Amino acid sequence: MRAIVEKASLPTSWAKLWLEKLDKEETEEKRNSENQVTKFSSEVQEIDKKLDRLLEGYLDQIVDPQIYQQKKNELVELKIKLKEKMASVSKNGSEWLGLMREFIEVAADAAKIARAKHNGEELSCFAKKVGSDYSLSNRQLFCVYKQGFAALAAVAGVASAIPDNPFSPKL
Numbered sequence: 001m002r003a004i005v006e007k008a009s010l011p012t013s014w015a016k017l018w019l020e021k022l023d024k025e026e027t028e029e030k031r032n033s034e035n036q037v038t039k040f041s042s043e044v045q046e047i048d049k050k051l052d053r054l055l056e057g058y059l060d061q062i063v064d065p066q067i068y069q070q071k072k073n074e075l076v077e078l079k080i081k082l083k084e085k086m087a088s089v090s091k092n093g094s095e096w097l098g099l100m101r102e103f104i105e106v107a108a109d110a111a112k113i114a115r116a117k118h119n120g121e122e123l124s125c126f127a128k129k130v131g132s133d134y135s136l137s138n139r140q141l142f143c144v145y146k147q148g149f150a151a152l153a154a155v156a157g158v159a160s161a162i163p164d165n166p167f168s169p170k171l
Contacts, residue, residue, distance in 0.1 A: 009110035029094040040086040047079045
Protein backbone atom coordinates (compact mmCIF):
# COMPACT_ATOMS: atom_id res chain seq x y z
CA MET A 1 0.00 0.00 0.00
CA ARG A 2 2.94 2.29 0.70
CA ALA A 3 4.14 1.90 -2.90
CA ILE A 4 0.71 2.82 -4.25
CA VAL A 5 0.56 5.96 -2.12
CA GLU A 6 4.16 6.85 -2.97
CA LYS A 7 3.40 6.58 -6.70
CA ALA A 8 0.59 9.11 -6.27
CA SER A 9 2.87 11.66 -4.64
CA LEU A 10 3.91 15.02 -6.02
CA PRO A 11 7.54 16.14 -5.65
CA THR A 12 7.84 18.87 -3.01
CA SER A 13 9.52 21.25 -5.44
CA TRP A 14 6.61 20.85 -7.86
CA ALA A 15 4.02 21.33 -5.13
CA LYS A 16 5.62 24.60 -4.11
CA LEU A 17 5.71 25.88 -7.71
CA TRP A 18 2.15 24.72 -8.43
CA LEU A 19 0.85 26.45 -5.30
CA GLU A 20 2.62 29.68 -6.29
CA LYS A 21 1.10 29.47 -9.77
CA LEU A 22 -2.29 28.71 -8.23
CA ASP A 23 -2.02 31.83 -6.04
CA LYS A 24 -1.47 33.91 -9.18
CA GLU A 25 -4.44 32.22 -10.88
CA GLU A 26 -6.57 32.90 -7.82
CA THR A 27 -5.71 36.60 -7.89
CA GLU A 28 -6.54 36.77 -11.60
CA GLU A 29 -9.77 34.82 -11.09
CA LYS A 30 -10.89 37.16 -8.30
CA ARG A 31 -10.19 40.17 -10.48
CA ASN A 32 -12.18 38.67 -13.36
CA SER A 33 -15.06 37.74 -11.07
CA GLU A 34 -15.18 41.24 -9.60
CA ASN A 35 -15.20 42.74 -13.11
CA GLN A 36 -18.06 40.48 -14.18
CA VAL A 37 -20.08 41.25 -11.04
CA THR A 38 -19.53 44.99 -11.58
CA LYS A 39 -20.66 44.66 -15.21
CA PHE A 40 -23.79 42.72 -14.24
CA SER A 41 -24.53 45.19 -11.45
CA SER A 42 -24.40 48.15 -13.84
CA GLU A 43 -26.71 46.28 -16.25
CA VAL A 44 -29.18 45.70 -13.39
CA GLN A 45 -29.08 49.42 -12.59
CA GLU A 46 -29.83 50.22 -16.25
CA ILE A 47 -32.80 47.86 -16.16
CA ASP A 48 -34.06 49.57 -12.99
CA LYS A 49 -33.86 52.93 -14.77
CA LYS A 50 -35.78 51.51 -17.74
CA LEU A 51 -38.43 50.10 -15.40
CA ASP A 52 -38.78 53.51 -13.73
CA ARG A 53 -39.17 55.26 -17.10
CA LEU A 54 -41.65 52.63 -18.23
CA LEU A 55 -43.70 53.11 -15.05
CA GLU A 56 -43.67 56.89 -15.50
CA GLY A 57 -44.88 56.48 -19.09
CA TYR A 58 -47.63 54.16 -17.91
CA LEU A 59 -48.71 56.50 -15.10
CA ASP A 60 -48.74 59.46 -17.51
CA GLN A 61 -50.89 57.27 -19.82
CA ILE A 62 -48.32 57.47 -22.62
CA VAL A 63 -47.80 53.67 -22.64
CA ASP A 64 -50.68 51.27 -23.25
CA PRO A 65 -51.35 48.93 -20.24
CA GLN A 66 -50.82 45.80 -22.34
CA ILE A 67 -47.48 47.04 -23.73
CA TYR A 68 -46.47 48.19 -20.23
CA GLN A 69 -47.11 44.73 -18.76
CA GLN A 70 -45.27 42.98 -21.60
CA LYS A 71 -42.18 45.23 -21.39
CA LYS A 72 -42.17 45.11 -17.60
CA ASN A 73 -42.19 41.29 -17.66
CA GLU A 74 -39.31 41.22 -20.18
CA LEU A 75 -37.22 43.62 -18.11
CA VAL A 76 -37.93 41.83 -14.82
CA GLU A 77 -36.97 38.46 -16.38
CA LEU A 78 -33.73 39.96 -17.69
CA LYS A 79 -33.00 41.48 -14.27
CA ILE A 80 -33.57 38.12 -12.56
CA LYS A 81 -31.22 36.37 -15.02
CA LEU A 82 -28.52 38.96 -14.41
CA LYS A 83 -28.84 38.61 -10.63
CA GLU A 84 -28.58 34.83 -10.98
CA LYS A 85 -25.42 35.25 -13.07
CA MET A 86 -23.98 37.60 -10.43
CA ALA A 87 -24.69 35.06 -7.70
CA SER A 88 -23.21 32.24 -9.78
CA VAL A 89 -20.02 34.16 -10.55
CA SER A 90 -19.64 35.20 -6.91
CA LYS A 91 -20.22 31.69 -5.62
CA ASN A 92 -18.68 29.38 -8.23
CA GLY A 93 -16.16 31.60 -9.99
CA SER A 94 -13.10 30.10 -8.37
CA GLU A 95 -14.40 26.80 -7.07
CA TRP A 96 -11.89 24.84 -9.14
CA LEU A 97 -9.02 26.65 -7.43
CA GLY A 98 -9.95 25.22 -4.04
CA LEU A 99 -10.20 21.73 -5.48
CA MET A 100 -6.84 22.10 -7.20
CA ARG A 101 -5.21 23.42 -4.02
CA GLU A 102 -6.58 20.44 -2.09
CA PHE A 103 -5.27 18.01 -4.73
CA ILE A 104 -1.78 19.55 -4.64
CA GLU A 105 -1.64 19.44 -0.84
CA VAL A 106 -2.84 15.83 -0.71
CA ALA A 107 -0.39 14.76 -3.43
CA ALA A 108 2.46 16.56 -1.66
CA ASP A 109 1.65 14.78 1.60
CA ALA A 110 1.56 11.36 -0.09
CA ALA A 111 5.33 10.82 0.00
CA LYS A 112 5.55 11.80 3.68
CA ILE A 113 2.76 9.44 4.65
CA ALA A 114 4.15 6.58 2.55
CA ARG A 115 7.60 6.90 4.17
CA ALA A 116 6.37 7.20 7.77
CA LYS A 117 6.50 4.05 9.90
CA HIS A 118 3.72 2.66 12.09
CA ASN A 119 0.93 4.68 10.49
CA GLY A 120 -1.25 1.93 9.04
CA GLU A 121 -4.54 3.67 9.78
CA GLU A 122 -3.38 6.97 8.30
CA LEU A 123 -1.95 5.14 5.28
CA SER A 124 -5.25 3.33 4.77
CA CYS A 125 -7.25 6.58 4.88
CA PHE A 126 -4.84 8.22 2.49
CA ALA A 127 -4.98 5.27 0.10
CA LYS A 128 -8.74 5.84 -0.18
CA LYS A 129 -8.06 9.42 -1.27
CA VAL A 130 -5.73 8.45 -4.12
CA GLY A 131 -7.36 5.30 -5.47
CA SER A 132 -10.20 2.82 -5.46
CA ASP A 133 -11.02 -0.73 -6.54
CA TYR A 134 -8.09 -2.26 -4.69
CA SER A 135 -7.32 -5.85 -5.62
CA LEU A 136 -4.73 -8.42 -4.65
CA SER A 137 -3.12 -10.55 -7.34
CA ASN A 138 -0.02 -12.74 -6.92
CA ARG A 139 0.66 -11.15 -3.54
CA GLN A 140 0.69 -7.66 -5.09
CA LEU A 141 -1.81 -4.92 -4.35
CA PHE A 142 -3.27 -3.04 -7.31
CA CYS A 143 -5.66 -0.12 -7.53
CA VAL A 144 -7.36 2.22 -9.95
CA TYR A 145 -6.00 5.69 -9.27
CA LYS A 146 -8.45 8.55 -9.06
CA GLN A 147 -8.28 11.34 -11.61
CA GLY A 148 -5.18 13.46 -11.15
CA PHE A 149 -3.42 10.83 -9.09
CA ALA A 150 -3.37 8.55 -12.14
CA ALA A 151 -1.21 11.10 -13.96
CA LEU A 152 1.19 11.28 -11.02
CA ALA A 153 1.37 7.48 -10.82
CA ALA A 154 2.09 7.29 -14.56
CA VAL A 155 5.20 9.46 -14.27
CA ALA A 156 6.31 7.86 -10.99
CA GLY A 157 8.26 5.20 -12.89
CA VAL A 158 10.51 7.83 -14.41
CA ALA A 159 10.97 9.82 -11.22
CA SER A 160 14.71 10.20 -11.72
CA ALA A 161 14.09 11.94 -15.05
CA ILE A 162 11.61 14.42 -13.59
CA PRO A 163 13.09 17.92 -13.42
CA ASP A 164 12.76 20.05 -10.30
CA ASN A 165 10.68 22.56 -12.25
CA PRO A 166 7.46 21.16 -13.78
CA PHE A 167 7.36 24.12 -16.19
CA SER A 168 10.76 23.22 -17.59
CA PRO A 169 10.97 22.81 -21.40
CA LYS A 170 12.71 19.44 -20.87
CA LEU A 171 9.50 17.88 -19.59
